[in-house]
Amino acid sequence: MSLWKYANPVKFLHLSERVLPTLWVLSIACVATGLVWGFFFTPDDFRQGSTVKIIYLHVPSALMAINAWFMMLLASLIWLVRRHHVSALAAKAAAPVGVVMTVIALVTGALWGQPMWGTWWAWDPRLTSFLILFLFYLGYMALWAAIEDPDSAADLTSVLCLVGSVFAVLSRYAVNFWNQGLHQGTSIPVATGERSVADVFFVPLVIAMIGFGLLFLALVFYRTGTEIRLRRTKALLAREART
Amino acid sequence: MKALLLRDLRLAFRAGGGFGLGLAFFLIVVMLVAFAVGPQAELLSRIAPGVLWIGALLACLLSLDRLLALDFEDGSLDLLATAPLPLEAALSVKALAHWITTGLPLVVVAPALGVLLNLPPQGFAWITIALLVGTPALSVIGTFGAAITVGIKRGGLLLSLLVLPLYVPTLIFGAEVARRGAQGMDVSTPLLMLAGITFGVLACMPFASAAVLRVNLR
Amino acid sequence: MMSAILPDLGKYAMPVLASYGSGLILLIGLVCVSVWQGRKAKAALDAVESKDQSDA
Amino acid sequence: MTLTVTDLTIARGGLPVLAGLSFAVSKGQALILRGPNGAGKTTLLRTIAGLQEPIGGAISGAEDQIAYAAHADGLKAMLSVRENLEFWAEVFGQDGVDAAIKTFNLTELGDRLAGTLSAGQKRRLGLARLLVTGRPIWVLDEPTVSLDVASVALFADAVRGHLATGGMALIATHIDLGLEDAQVFDVGPFAATMDTPRGASDEAFL
Numbered sequence: 001m002s003l004w005k006y007a008n009p010v011k012f013l014h015l016s017e018r019v020l021p022t023l024w025v026l027s028i029a030c031v032a033t034g035l036v037w038g039f040f041f042t043p044d045d046f047r048q049g050s051t052v053k054i055i056y057l058h059v060p061s062a063l064m065a066i067n068a069w070f071m072m073l074l075a076s077l078i079w080l081v082r083r084h085h086v087s088a089l090a091a092k093a094a095a096p097v098g099v100v101m102t103v104i105a106l107v108t109g110a111l112w113g114q115p116m117w118g119t120w121w122a123w124d125p126r127l128t129s130f131l132i133l134f135l136f137y138l139g140y141m142a143l144w145a146a147i148e149d150p151d152s153a154a155d156l157t158s159v160l161c162l163v164g165s166v167f168a169v170l171s172r173y174a175v176n177f178w179n180q181g182l183h184q185g186t187s188i189p190v191a192t193g194e195r196s197v198a199d200v201f202f203v204p205l206v207i208a209m210i211g212f213g214l215l216f217l218a219l220v221f222y223r224t225g226t227e228i229r230l231r232r233t234k235a236l237l238a239r240e241a242r243t
Numbered sequence: 244m245k246a247l248l249l250r251d252l253r254l255a256f257r258a259g260g261g262f263g264l265g266l267a268f269f270l271i272v273v274m275l276v277a278f279a280v281g282p283q284a285e286l287l288s289r290i291a292p293g294v295l296w297i298g299a300l301l302a303c304l305l306s307l308d309r310l311l312a313l314d315f316e317d318g319s320l321d322l323l324a325t326a327p328l329p330l331e332a333a334l335s336v337k338a339l340a341h342w343i344t345t346g347l348p349l350v351v352v353a354p355a356l357g358v359l360l361n362l363p364p365q366g367f368a369w370i371t372i373a374l375l376v377g378t379p380a381l382s383v384i385g386t387f388g389a390a391i392t393v394g395i396k397r398g399g400l401l402l403s404l405l406v407l408p409l410y411v412p413t414l415i416f417g418a419e420v421a422r423r424g425a426q427g428m429d430v431s432t433p434l435l436m437l438a439g440i441t442f443g444v445l446a447c448m449p450f451a452s453a454a455v456l457r458v459n460l461r
Numbered sequence: 462m463m464s465a466i467l468p469d470l471g472k473y474a475m476p477v478l479a480s481y482g483s484g485l486i487l488l489i490g491l492v493c494v495s496v497w498q499g500r501k502a503k504a505a506l507d508a509v510e511s512k513d514q515s516d517a
Numbered sequence: 518m519t520l521t522v523t524d525l526t527i528a529r530g531g532l533p534v535l536a537g538l539s540f541a542v543s544k545g546q547a548l549i550l551r552g553p554n555g556a557g558k559t560t561l562l563r564t565i566a567g568l569q570e571p572i573g574g575a576i577s578g579a580e581d582q583i584a585y586a587a588h589a590d591g592l593k594a595m596l597s598v599r600e601n602l603e604f605w606a607e608v609f610g611q612d613g614v615d616a617a618i619k620t621f622n623l624t625e626l627g628d629r630l631a632g633t634l635s636a637g638q639k640r641r642l643g644l645a646r647l648l649v650t651g652r653p654i655w656v657l658d659e660p661t662v663s664l665d666v667a668s669v670a671l672f673a674d675a676v677r678g679h680l681a682t683g684g685m686a687l688i689a690t691h692i693d694l695g696l697e698d699a700q701v702f703d704v705g706p707f708a709a710t711m712d713t714p715r716g717a718s719d720e721a722f723l
Contacts, residue, residue: 009722031488039481050473057484085721100491104484111476111483135408142404146395149530155458156391160405163387163451167409170440174415177433215488223495229502232722236509238532239723246607250596257595318589322646325566325585326608461569 007084009228016221023221027214034060034208042201054112056205060212061104065133068098068216072140073165076158086224088154089231091161092144093223097216099137106130125176132171136164150231244328244336251340265302265345266352272298273356284361291360292421295370296377296414298356299349303381304406306345308399310337310389311456320393324460330453338379338386338449346378362425369424373437377417380441383448384409390456412440518578519543520654520685522565525574526709529560533572533709540702542654547676547686547696552704558689559587561704562658565687584652586660590643594632598623598642601631606649617648620675622668636663644672647679655679655686661694669694 038056045052075091078084109127110120121127143160147153276294280286314320323333353374354367362370388406392398419433525538534557542548550558564571566585592601602614618624621641626634631642640663647655655676661669673694676686680696688694 035481035485044471050471050477053477054480057480061484097491100487104487107483107487108480111480115473115476132408132411135404139401139405139408142401143391146392146398146401151531152394152458152461156455159451159455159458160391163409163448167412170412171408171415174412174436177436178415178419219491219495222499226495226499226502228722229499229506233502233506233509235531235722236506238530240509246604250593250600250604253600254593254595314591316589317591317593318587319591319593321563321568321587321589322585322591322605323608324568325583326605326650327581327610328608461563 030211037204065101089227288361342382366425373420547699
């Protein structure tokens, strides 16, 4: 029960003011360590050469692109069930972070794909799924931006997030099926986190992943605070206009 | 419910030109694609299933923004929401009316346009079946999009942005059925998936649509 | 000159550098935009709140 | 059967507009709502009609009993007068289209498309819709807009007839309809104040 008390905007602001400095420092330290370690102090892969260094950006950002959507889904459900305003605003705050993560994953993926597969873009199921996820993020944010009344916007975007999640999963299966159906047996060597990655690459990768996770948290905390302040400003102005 | 269906159909015929507009649009898309990719019969026959699906998708999208917006502007939706008919049922009926005026005619003429695109003979039955099974899902999903954007001025573009990604699974499985059918391959898996999506969407989507419409009406 | 700082990236220098460049730019951009928006929101709220107090 | 409103607080756009409203309307009674523009009459009527949620208090006796008519009449320009009414009659599972057309003096316009009617004629058609709903409680928002004197009298007669058969009416209007024993309810004193508590979504941020 105690966790719900942070659903109160004021309490949430106090909490975020307390934890944010630590979170910022930790996350930036982790991201920097992971990336610097990965960039300067890891050997080249015998097959992929130095492009393997891209993994320290690509995998963490892809991970957070998906997790950001999960977090939005959770926050949307909490808003629909318990009507906590902070929850709705947190979902709104997370979307742009998710978009940037998706874009990083796509761009680094393309830059990695070019030397490895000989093409910037392949309609590989995983890449395609990210493109679809990107579109879902855009639609979600556009809907937030289009609706004036904050409560209606929260309701509509929450339902959209729910419906979108179902269709995102469906699309994932559909895309898998589609590509397999097209070119039987072509497998593109996409590095999938720890499985194919040796220990020398693994430690900095984990640090980068933790760093991206913390950075996501810090950004969402901070941006939720921003949304709360904007909302409070609006509420105060509306009250003034009434009297 | 019958009354609402008849009213929507009657309005579509009197004001919207009925079947005509969607079909003309469908024809134009097919023709433009042929112009764009060149007249090679072999190439056209290979992309025919996909072109027909894209045409169906766009023709369906074209009329979506009027699906609820007109009823919203003249107050009919408020009155329908206070009528004994559940809003879920009303939206299902409106989706059905939309399908009858846009989806069904496309299903009927798709084989004819298949001829223009050199669709292989064994593909005709499958493109028709794929469209018949898949287009109801397009209308129902589109109704959700229309319900979510109904209060927004100039919501047309937003509607496309919201709805088109939701069309991805239907498009993939639908086009796959048509393509495999045209190549004489086994279509059972994509056809089952396509039917599954359509039935799932028919069963669940009206609740989501009604929920968002209620939000937009308050 | 650059080679003194950067590790030897071999023939793949371009994609690796471009990845890190674009990734970092996007991340830093996101943080900067967030902070800028946050500052603006805070300032706007402070303005409204102080006006509220002087009214009361 | 009574429509009872108890301690109702309603909000528009996230801010409370009316608070602590209580009234009751029973069979055969009409209640006229008065109040300045923006006082929240429309919001009140929409809340009672079930189109939006109150943020406090309770409404009883309204469920599935209400025929609502607002500024927009919900008419289809491309359907004839008769077709418009037939549609709503069927939706509400009623008949009586002919009677409704006669009551509002629309007989000669029966086959005209609704889109070709004048504003006052459209309004009459919109009000005729009430008769084919078969619902006992009429909730009307400014029903006399764009009606001439004769039509207002027609409308008042229709309301009287409705009340005589045990119906009820809740009407927001500025003009005197000449309804003999209608109660008048002024919403002015119930305007929400700075310290109206609870519920409205902005509240959480103040």
